[in-house]
Amino acid sequence: xxxxxxxxxxxxxxxxxxxxxxxxxxxxxxxxxxxxxxxxxxxxxxxxxxxxxxxxxxxxxxxxxxxxxxxxxxxxxxxxxxxxxxxxxxxxxxxxxxxxxxxxxxxxxxxxxxxxxxxxxxxxxxxxxxxxxxxxxxxxxxxxxxxxxxxxxxxxxxxxxxxxxxxxxxxxxxxxxxxxxxxxxxxxxxxxxxxxxxxxxxxxxxxxxxxxxxxxxxxxxxxxxxxxxxxxxxxxxxxxxxxxxxxxxxxxxxxxxxxxxx
Amino acid sequence: xxxxxxxxxxxxxxxxxxxxxxxxxxxxxxxxxxxxxxxxxxxxxxxxxxxxxxxxxxxxxxxxxxxxxxxxxxxxxxxxxxxxxxxxxxxxxxxxxxxxxxxxxxxxxxxxxxxxxxxxxxxxxxxxxxxxxxxxxxxxxxxxxxxxxxxxxxxxxxxxxxxxxxxxxxxxxxxxxxxxxxxxxxxxxxxxxxxxxxxxxxxxxxxxxxxxxxxxxxxxxxxxxxxxxxxxxxxxxxxxxxxxxxxxxxxxxxxxxxxxxxxxxxxxxxxxxxxxxxxxxxxxxxxxxxxxxxx
Numbered sequence: 382x383x384x385x386x387x388x389x390x391x392x393x394x395x396x397x398x399x400x401x402x403x404x405x406x407x408x409x410x411x412x413x414x415x416x417x418x419x420x421x422x423x424x425x426x427x428x429x430x431x432x433x434x435x436x437x438x439x440x441x442x443x444x445x446x447x448x449x450x451x452x453x454x455x456x457x458x459x460x461x462x463x464x465x466x467x468x469x470x471x472x473x474x475x476x477x478x479x480x481x482x483x484x485x486x487x488x489x490x491x492x493x494x495x496x497x498x499x500x501x502x503x504x505x506x507x508x509x510x511x512x513x514x515x516x517x518x519x520x521x522x523x524x525x526x527x528x529x530x531x532x533x534x535x536x537x538x539x540x541x542x543x544x545x546x547x548x549x550x551x552x553x554x555x556x557x558x559x560x561x562x563x564x565x566x567x568x569x570x571x572x573x574x575x576x577x578x579x580x581x582x583x584x585x586x587x588x589x590x591x592x593x594x595x596x597x598x599x600x601x602x603x604x605x606x607x608x609x610x611x612x613x614x615x616x617x618x619x620x621x622x623x624x625x626x627x628x629x630x631x632x633x634x635x636x637x638x639x640x641x642x643x
Numbered sequence: 644x645x646x647x648x649x650x651x652x653x654x655x656x657x658x659x660x661x662x663x664x665x666x667x668x669x670x671x672x673x674x675x676x677x678x679x680x681x682x683x684x685x686x687x688x689x690x691x692x693x694x695x696x697x698x699x700x701x702x703x704x705x706x707x708x709x710x711x712x713x714x715x716x717x718x719x720x721x722x723x724x725x726x727x728x729x730x731x732x733x734x735x736x737x738x739x740x741x742x743x744x745x746x747x748x749x750x751x752x753x754x755x756x757x758x759x760x761x762x763x764x765x766x767x768x769x770x771x772x773x774x775x776x777x778x779x780x781x782x783x784x785x786x787x788x789x790x791x792x793x794x795x796x797x798x799x800x801x802x803x804x805x806x807x808x809x810x811x812x813x814x815x816x817x818x819x820x821x822x823x824x825x826x827x828x829x830x831x832x833x834x835x836x837x838x839x840x841x842x843x844x845x846x847x848x849x850x851x852x853x854x855x856x857x858x859x860x861x862x863x864x865x866x867x868x869x870x871x872x873x874x875x876x877x878x879x880x881x882x883x884x885x886x887x888x889x890x891x892x893x894x895x896x897x898x899x900x901x902x903x904x905x906x907x908x909x910x911x912x913x914x915x916x917x918x919x920x921x922x923x924x925x926x927x928x929x930x931x932x933x934x935x936x937x938x
Contacts (some may be wrong), residue, residue, distance in 0.1 A: 437869065446873065520711070
């Protein structure tokens with residue numbers, strides 16, 4: 382009879398050996414998933430699949446949940462840059478952004494240059510929404526701003542335009558060639574989504590510096606890193622190849638997915 | 644979906660017997676074995692990349708949002724500088740435990756460093772949320788597609804109905820089965836015992852759906868596609884907490900699963916999930932023989 386019989390003692394010994402083996406299996410074996418390897422490309426293809434499936438399942442104008450005043454229980458938690466140290470930004474802030482202009486350019490029929498008061502004179506939308514950070518936390522706040530679709534209507538994107546790129550005033554990082562300013566991008570479906578606004582107001586007041594004054598993006602079906610703050614220019618493009626490191630945003634250039642809906 | 648192994652379908656009449664050894668039977672479909680191992684790999688990567696993602700904000704809450712100016716925290720892993728160096732702590736429902744070295748503070752290159760889960764528990768070992776997410780979402784797709792394929796195949800090939808669905812007789816056998824497990828008394832039969840059916844069924848039909856649905860709830864885009872899903876789980880942050888708790892249940896299942904394999908006979912158990920063939924207990928000797936001997 383060759384049956385594997387096991388005493389309690391043998392069992393506990395082998396369990397202890399097996400358990401410690403698992404603990405020792407340190408995971409730096411998988412640290413070679415660097416940014417541009419072929420394994421990384423395969424893994425990243427899942428993000429493209431997620432993007433396509435979300436777009437296929439979703440009504441173009443499907444709204445993110447909107448909340449009530451009672452759900453605003455705290456100030457909007459700031460993240461990333463919260464007080465830009467850039468001289469040009471500080472000069473604009475000192476003058477309450479009276480000299481700031483939002484430039485709209487790239488693949489458009491009619492480039493625009495809009496002041497804050499011009500933006501505030503346009504039809505506005507106010508929404509109480511949940512901000513979901515890529516780190517995992519959420520915070521509910523009330524946002525007021527101009528629907529991005531109205532700006533696009535005025536600027537008239539050319540048929541070749543595919544994406545909207547937001548260029549920002551804050552320096553987020555340094556590299557050998559100098560300071561890197563934050564930037565990000567979305568597709569035209571999200572750009573024309575009814576809840577996609579360029580917000581100048583928050584929780585009933587003007588947008589605070591830590592939350593992106595004078596103007597930040599709200600794209601309510603994506604994560605926080607897809608909603609740039611301190612916006613100075615909107616550029617319509619057909620490709621990201623010539624912007625930054627070519628991945629469509631500062632965080633995207635640093636290994637984050639371009640589609641931030643998950 | 645068609646099984647290519649001998650006998651085509653596992654059934655207790657596919658028995659290879661010899662004089663001195665208990666019979667070996669074909670127990671596990673090829674499809675069951677393939678999906679089992681794909682899950683094993685996917686869950687390994689999902690767990691370790693998930694802990695990497697968790698480390699970006701190692702606090703869990705109940706509700707729609709995270710309380711920064713109010714408290715709805717249920718678990719927090721953090722660190723604190725003290726006179727004697729950084730101290731790692733874990734706070735569960737307000738109760739604080741010192742977990743230096745494992746949770747909150749890890750020793751990296753001889754230096755105590757603030758960190759949620761330690762480097763050996765995350766992919767990559769260093770802090771890299773972007774890579775953790777890329778790995779996590781790739782294997783999330785692998786897991787979900789494999790689960791759907793398994794479900795489809797197991798309805799067709801009868802694995803679900805015949806092997807997993809608990810019957811009345813299983814429930815009647817439950818107390819005796821619990822006792823057998825406690826006494827490390829394992830019977831090797833073609834059928835799963837009651838606790839196995841409940842454990843496998845619980846993982847596949849309760850824990851898996853919950854961990855997938857709460858994972859989807861964390862996606863702001865999915866929340867717009869299925870507007871009631873966040874409310875169903877009590878808000879996005881509650882969904883994140885449930886996702887974490889389901890992970891703990893899966894880790895618990897994995898540990899028990901490994902212990903049971905060791906206890907029941909690792910060679911035989913591993914053979915059945917690799918090759919499909921399983922040695923069952925010899926039929927108990929006929930009573931007449933015993934009587935004949937005593938006479």
